[in-house]
Amino acid sequence: MKKAENFFLAEEKELIVNAIRAAEKNTSGEIRVHLEDNCYENVLDRAAFIFEKLQIHKTQKRNGVLFYLSVQDKKFAVLGDAGINAVTPENFWDEIKETMAKFFNRGDFVTGLIKGIEITSEVLKNDYPYQKNDVDELPNEISFGEN
Numbered sequence: 001m002k003k004a005e006n007f008f009l010a011e012e013k014e015l016i017v018n019a020i021r022a023a024e025k026n027t028s029g030e031i032r033v034h035l036e037d038n039c040y041e042n043v044l045d046r047a048a049f050i051f052e053k054l055q056i057h058k059t060q061k062r063n064g065v066l067f068y069l070s071v072q073d074k075k076f077a078v079l080g081d082a083g084i085n086a087v088t089p090e091n092f093w094d095e096i097k098e099t100m101a102k103f104f105n106r107g108d109f110v111t112g113l114i115k116g117i118e119i120t121s122e123v124l125k126n127d128y129p130y131q132k133n134d135v136d137e138l139p140n141e142i143s144f145g146e147n
């Protein structure tokens with residue numbers, strides 16, 4: 001069984017981090033990816049817990065987004081902060097999740113995540129365009145486990 005840290009190869013991690021970087025050149029929204037071994041509760045509750053733990057709400061415009069995936073039971077969730085929910089349609093995340101699931105179901109988690117990140121930044125750039133004086137408010141690196 002693969003642990004979260006080893007779920008992606010180094011070069012795959014790099015592709016994902018590059019996608020986050022590119023997305024954050026498109027929008028002031030901040031994107032985080034978090035992987036865990038297993039999710040033992042409702043995946044949205046778990047994602048909300050991790051969101052809090054990673055302090056994703058600590059952006060100036062409240063436009064942080066969490067992509068959460070537990071690698072062994074393959075549960076995933078996408079969670080946006082208040083600033084995003086205010087400007088996006090209700091089924092926004094469901095549609096992104098549907099697109100991601102198409103790739104995930106084929107075992108292509110790298111492309112699934114990257115697609116999710118790309119679509120998110122395309123949508124966010126309308127309400128939250130990239131600013132010249134942009135600050136990288138949240139780390140672009142993938143985080144693992146409970147931290």
Ligand code: CA
Nearest residue numbers: 134135136137
């Ligand atoms: Ca930023």
Ligand code: CA
Nearest residue numbers: 136138139140
């Ligand atoms: Ca960032």
